[in-house]
Amino acid sequence: DTEVTQTPKHLVMGMTNKKSLKCEQHMGHRAMYWYKQKAKKPPELMFVYSYEKLSINESVPSRFSPECPNSSLLNLHLHALQPEDSALYLCASSPLDRGINSPLHFGNGTRLTVT
């Protein structure tokens, strides 16, 4: 069982819909991440939250809006997406007090299809 839980597992949405992806971890990690992975490609970093504050935004379009309500939760709000945004969205967490020895712990992802 993964220690990072993502819901929903699958999501189909139209281009005019608004939806949210949710991620939860209870490992006490203070860094949380959103990655996007297209088929046969590596995961690509989208956002990083450190101590519940947005620390990295990899020039992600504004139709993706992250939110970190507390140290255990991470949301990704979606609005007016395009079909090319269809992908596997991965949440991850890591500790912030171990320097470089901080592997990412990934959830199983949300498979998003934009129609």
Add this chain to the structure above:
Amino acid sequence: DQQVKQNSPSLSVQEGRISILNCDYTNSMFDYFLWYKKYPAEGPTFLISISSIKDKNEDGRFTVFLNKSAKHLSLHIVPSQPGDSAVYFCAAPFSGGYQKVTFGTGTKLQVIP
């Protein structure tokens, strides 16, 4: 600009033999490397790491070798087992916080029983 590259998209190995997965990088500032394994419909899971101050790190059947002069690392799996069949990503965090991690393109390993 792909700073971490895995030039072999796939690899097939007989059960019990050695699997060698390779990774090259271009950024000489990388000082830490990780390998992740990913099964279908699951997120990547951390496998093994190596610091640039070492040239080898071993954990059970898994050994990672680092050749800094060649900017090359490799993951050895001995003996290979059918359960090792997965996609393997090498990854490197950027220094200065280490939260920004770049992944290689992945190698799909198939271990044939």
